Amino acid sequence: MTVNTQPVAERPDPRAYGLPVVEQDQIPDELRSLVDGVRNLVDAVSNTEADSATLAEADAAVRALNDRLNAARREVGTMVRRTMGDGTDEFGTITNVVAGTTNPAAPPLDLEHVEGGVQGTVTLNTTYQGPPGLVHGGWIAALLDQAVGSASAVETSPGMTAKLEVNYRQPTPLFTPLEISARVRSTERRKVYVTGQIRAHGQVTAEAEALMIRIPMDEG
Numbered sequence: 001m002t003v004n005t006q007p008v009a010e011r012p013d014p015r016a017y018g019l020p021v022v023e024q025d026q027i028p029d030e031l032r033s034l035v036d037g038v039r040n041l042v043d044a045v046s047n048t049e050a051d052s053a054t055l056a057e058a059d060a061a062v063r064a065l066n067d068r069l070n071a072a073r074r075e076v077g078t079m080v081r082r083t084m085g086d087g088t089d090e091f092g093t094i095t096n097v098v099a100g101t102t103n104p105a106a107p108p109l110d111l112e113h114v115e116g117g118v119q120g121t122v123t124l125n126t127t128y129q130g131p132p133g134l135v136h137g138g139w140i141a142a143l144l145d146q147a148v149g150s151a152s153a154v155e156t157s158p159g160m161t162a163k164l165e166v167n168y169r170q171p172t173p174l175f176t177p178l179e180i181s182a183r184v185r186s187t188e189r190r191k192v193y194v195t196g197q198i199r200a201h202g203q204v205t206a207e208a209e210a211l212m213i214r215i216p217m218d219e220g
């Protein structure tokens with residue numbers, strides 16, 4: 001295995017690409033609480049059998065809130081800098097659909113830097129349902145894409161997914177802690193080969209092989 005880890009100093013700064021950066025610890029507690037509340041709201045709306053009057057009342061309240069919140073919107077592409085438990089910094093879009101801090105559609109997935117890659121745990125509800133009681137295959141791929149991208153970013157430097165092959169070994173259950181992990185296997189110039197896995201109850205339910213292409217350092 002050849003892992004040519006790139007020094008942190010050579011990682012691109014999103015500001016050099018004209019992207020605004022928010023520090024993770026500057027996100028207001030009220031916004032974090034709102035994100036959590038809306039995540040619960042999505043679950044409630046997805047599953048409610050409330051009567052018509054209750055639905056109409058909820059609809060009006062939500063529409064009024066949309067207008068107030070839309071009065072001040074972030075720039076598309078806004079990044080957030082998150083410092084992992086071991087001090088490693090990671091940049092990601094703040095609304096990233098898998099791990100974005102301010103995105104209620106994102107499951108609460110925090111990946112931590114471990115030797116050779118990343119790992120984390122997430123439990124998914126019916127928002128992510130495909131077959132009855134099981135995680136949608138597209139979301140399984142999304143979780144693995146995020147994990148391999150994050151592993152590649154923290155072990156080398158950020159890049160784009162060029163290739164992602166997913167093997168669905170076993171059904172992946174809802175309401176069960178899923179262990180997500182990814183490891184960089186080798187690098188070759190800008191190419192980074194990464195593997196990822198999802199486990200439930202210690203058993204592999206899905207695995208991926210990915211090719212990430214690092215963002216060139218001399219552009220931006």
Ligand SMILES: CCCCCCCCCCCC(=O)SCCNC(=O)CCNC(=O)[C@H](O)C(C)(C)COP(=O)(O)OP(=O)(O)OC[C@H]1O[C@@H](n2cnc3c(N)ncnc32)[C@H](O)[C@@H]1OP(=O)(O)O
Nearest residue numbers: 012013014017145149158159160161162163189190191213
């Ligand atoms: C600032 C903070 C931002 C931070 C940004 C953080 C983003 C995180 C994103 C999370 C992950 C995603 O979801 S990313 C979204 C999904 N992915 C995408 O949309 C990617 C779409 N595709 C592309 O944009 C492009 O094809 C790229 C970037 C992947 C590659 O284009 P390129 O940069 O011009 O690279 P290129 O010179 O062609 O190729 C470099 C080397 O890689 C090889 N190569 C390239 N593509 C492939 C491929 N599909 N399969 C095999 N090999 C490939 C080439 O042969 C070459 O090998 P050799 O000659 O060296 O041997």
